Amino acid sequence: MARVDEIRSIVAEYGRLGVDVGQVADEDSLYSAGMTSHASVNVMLALEDHFDVEFPERLLHRSTFESILNLDQALAELLDQ
């Protein structure tokens, strides 16, 4: 599975979106799609477990979780190290 698809399925499971994740484009705002900041923390925890990475403090802000694209970029950086 491509990384964005793995991210998508985690967002679907923990993001508590108000809409189906299939309706959300990679660059769309997950917050506008209904994700709360509380849910974004759970998405992060699930991503950490799935990809075996740690989101450092400097990435723990709203824009990291804004879209699937941003999450993918953050993970690309973390997995690169």
Add this chain to the structure above:
Amino acid sequence: MADRFAATLRTAREVGVGVLGAHAADVDQSSRFPRESIDALRAAGLLGIVVPTDRGGGSASLTEVAAVCRELGRHCGSSAMVFAMHQIQVACLVRHGAGVDHFEATMRRIAERGSLFASATTEATTGGDIGRSTCAVVPDGHGGFSLTKDASVISYGADVDDVLVTARAHPDAPPTDQVIVHTTRPTLELRPTESTWDAFGMRGTQSVGFQLHATGSMSQVIPEPYADVLARTMVPWAHLTWGSLWLGIAEDAVDRSRRYVRQLARKSPGVTPPSARKLAEVYAELLAVRAIIDKTLELYESTKADPVSARSFTTSLAMNSVKVYVSTRTRAIAESCLQLCGLGAYRNDSEISLTRHVRDLFSAPMMIHNDRLIDWGATTLCAMKDL
């Protein structure tokens, strides 16, 4: 700056002693809006202190407003709460509406007339969850909107000029995609859905339900995303102004206890009354509450200009933790004072009565329920890498 603030605090003390304190017992007993207090605060220019000086106000910082809330809390908890809730709304408008003609004009009006602002976040369908709305801003297609909200609590709604309302951004938005809308008379209608407010404490706040209906121009919607306004202004201002007025209530309880203990000590010099030992313990708790409020105010003032650190986990966790801590500790302090003063404090009609203090402070843990904040803090702590 320092002189201006010292003068503001002196005014607050004068109005507090002369007006708030004089009517506090009656406001509580009759469960009525503290009209004299709010009129006096308006007449003294205190309702407009948060508006920037170049728009006619006093450019008061959160630290300064918190100090005023603490002073007012010593004299009448309900009046102090009305004052705090008003200033939280004004701060949101000033910090996130500046530059927009509608909000610029509104700021000048607040400074000039002391218009009173209330808040409508709580909704019948979502309860105390301020992160979700059911009602929505409905655009009319010509630059205007209409909005109807079943607002289950709007404190002093019957006596306000303006209300900031949370709502979904548009009729198709999910419950979490929210905005803040400024609604104002005469295109704001508030129909009470309950006729009386007969509560345990904070009886002067008149926190009843209303069916809110408003129309206006889309320029009345605060342009920044709600989540930003919430994290950067609404939460820190709410938690620290409330916390400070709760501290003021607790301080007055400790002060009444000190008077009681001193009377006992004067009757038997050389023998320290047992209740004086309890007072010493309570005093240490009071110092702890003061310290956490001061520290968190410093954190706010040092991070407020930077959106990233103002929204970091560490800052958000501090803003929520201070509310949970202060709301529970001030209540405990007032209860300890009640016990140490005994029957005199237990009576409603004595000089050292503490019943109002204790009852008012029981509302603190449930104004934005502590359980919700602790739940959020618990998840956040699991995500943090470093304290």
